[in-house]
Amino acid sequence: MLEEVGKDVVLRDGQPLTLLDQVNLTVRAGEFVAVVGRSGSGKSTLLNLIGLLDTPTRGRILYEDKDISGCGDTELSQLRGQHLGFVFQQFNLLARRTAVANVAAPLLFTSSCDARERRRRAVEQLRRVGLEHRLDAVPSTMSGGEQQRVAIARALIGNPKIVLADEPTGSLDEDTGTQVMRLLIDEVRSAGATLLLVTHDRELALQADRTVHLDKGRVLE
């Protein structure tokens, strides 16, 4: 839940700029929320705040009932690892690592399972996204759609409560994008997780339980 959240930055010439202003937002567990708005309206800023990748200038962010404003970096990374999964437009995979290693990577920080168990879980997750034949491929040898499937598997391996996806099909052609989006929505749903999805696609937004419209850093009702 976000309470009166604001985010300001100071530009290089010293001018302050408000990226988000008085945002109130409650997302229920398991809900699928689409975040829409023009370029520059603050969608990525909002997702980064919810994803604990950025901190608000004003207001409070609560997870369940926990106010995260008092948390230090260690606690924030723990919360990120235990509760959140991310899917980005640019996939953000580790270039030199195989699909299995990319998917297993979050478990290095968040679970106590050994290498064998990490691999087993990564393979299972890759099978779920239809990539059992690409386990040892590195990102440069995979198509965009395949890379995004790896990213989806990586986002879900830690059983997150919330999946944050920022224009996840923005780098894919239309057909591949549709397939990847279907997969993302289905996988998040079967995991019972909450999905916050930034998209420019109106039809896609219609599939969500709810749409949040941003305009110049404010939520339109």
Ligand SMILES: Nc1ncnc2c1ncn2[C@@H]1O[C@H](COP(=O)(O)OP(=O)(O)OP(=O)(O)O)[C@@H](O)[C@H]1O
């Ligand atoms: N650190 C920063 N310093 C200065 N300006 C910033 C910073 N971060 C974001 N902005 C500006 O704040 C506005 C909101 O950015 P944000 O990335 O949240 O928009 P967006 O809605 O995700 O846009 P897009 O659809 O293009 O991805 C933009 O005008 C952006 O240029």
Ligand SMILES: [Mg+2]
């Ligand atoms: Mg953005």
